Amino acid sequence: MPFGKGRCWRFRRTQAREALIKLLSRTKGHLSAEEIFWELKKVLPGVGLATVYRTLDLLTEIGLIKRYDFKDGKARYEFIHNDNAEHYHLICKNCGKIIDYEVTLEEDPLKDFKNSIQKKFNFKIESSDLQFYGLCENCQKLEK
Amino acid sequence: MPFGKGRCWRFRRTQAREALIKLLSRTKGHLSAEEIFWELKKVLPGVGLATVYRTLDLLTEIGLIKRYDFKDGKARYEFIHNDNAEHYHLICKNCGKIIDYEVTLEEDPLKDFKNSIQKKFNFKIESSDLQFYGLCENCQKLEK
DNA sequence: TTATTATTGATAATAATTCTCATTTTCATT
DNA sequence: AATGAAAATGAGAATTATTATCAATAATAA
Structure with a gap:
């Protein structure tokens, strides 16, 4: 947690x-800025949308949350609960359901791929972004 | 090519x-809709931006081109030259350079990962989207 | 407590994309 | 080639997520 008792941050x-x-930190899911704004209003009625955007940017920069793009025109945010894990998403094109798939860094299926890229192109990877789009179990049945 | 001599398409x-x-098909690169619009105007001065967007949507749906999001706020489009390949991108956060990495489907580094997901979640993958963000060779040198 | 300065809320501005609708093209059928 | 129905187009308005502006407020160090 970034807020302990005393001053422990470079921000106010x-x-x-x-x-x-x-x-x-208490929400499981992938909320958009506006959804977060309305949720936050319940606790802090005077809060402004701009502040939500600014804070989301800040927390993303610090690395406390991660911003995702699921191709529905708005960014989505997720708290990073486990620092030692990679987090992938399966997005159903039919019903919009998002399935989370978390793996430890050690067993990250992309580990070898990332290493080979760093060598092959001498490219220093800072972050990667992988989504799978398709049909979830349920929607596959409905298609038949 | 979708346009042969006679009628070979369900579209006009x-x-x-x-x-x-x-x-x-002749452009190597990752053009945005607006860039495409201005290029197209050289050949077809009367063309409208809306038509560009509509046509890009159409060609994306058909699978003739692919739409990418490199997190700069606009979509980018690329002609699919090789149907039997996967195409990944390395994006330099510093200079914006985009490095293409193409592999045949057989040697796709994500092949096993995709298979395991299809089984584990019974999720039918239709497309995937993977980008790597970081520092290219040149910008790594500059940072020092 | 006070002075300093980061942060905020309200709202205007921006920018990519989509929508609307009257007009024009395309193309199968004469 | 001419015709008519439907598809496609261009111009610009509308939409929508996000950013910028700026005076007012709140957080911190002194």
């Missing part, structure tokens, strides 16, 4: 930031 | 579509 401990971190 | 053969396909 504001109500908006505390509330937003608390909200996201 | 229009000037805009022919010109756009010709343009993209």
Whole structure:
């Protein structure tokens, strides 16, 4: 947690930031900025949408949350609960369901691929972004 | 090629579509809709931006081109030259350079990962989307 | 407590994309 | 070649997620 008792951050401990971190850390899912805004309003009625965007940017930069693009025109945010894991998503094109797939860094299926790229192109990977689009179990049945 | 001599498509053969396909098939790179619009205007001065968007959607649906999101706020499009290959991108966060990495489907580094997902979640993958963000060779040197 | 300065909320601005609709093209059928 | 129905187009308005602006407020160090 970035907020302990004393000063432990290079940023100010504001109500908006505390509330937003608390909200996201307790939410399983992939909320958009606007969804987060409305949720946050329940706790902090005066909060503004711009602050939500600014705070999401900040937390993304710090690495406390991750921003995802699932191709529906808006960014989605997720709290990073496990620092030692990679997190992949399967997105159903039919019903929109998002399936999470988490693996430890050690057993990351992309590990070898990433290593080979770093060598082959002398490219230093800082982050990667992988999504799978298709049909979930349920929607496959419905198609028949 | 979708345009042969006679009727070979379920869509009409229009000037805009022919010109756009010709343009993209000859362009190496990752053009945005607007860049494509201005290029197309050189050949077809009367063309409208909406038509460009509509045609790009159409060609994407058909599978003649692929739409990519490199996190710069606009979609980018690329002609699919090789149907039997997967195409990955390395994007330099510093200079914006995009490195293409193409592999045949047989030697796709994601092959096993995809198979395991299809089994594990009973999820039918239709497409996947993988980008690597980081520092290219040149920008790594500059950082020092 | 106070002074400093980061942060905020409201709202305007931006920018990519989509929508609307009257007009024009395409193409199968004469 | 001419015709008519439907598809496609261009111009611009509308939409929508996100950013920028700026005066007011809140958080921190002193």
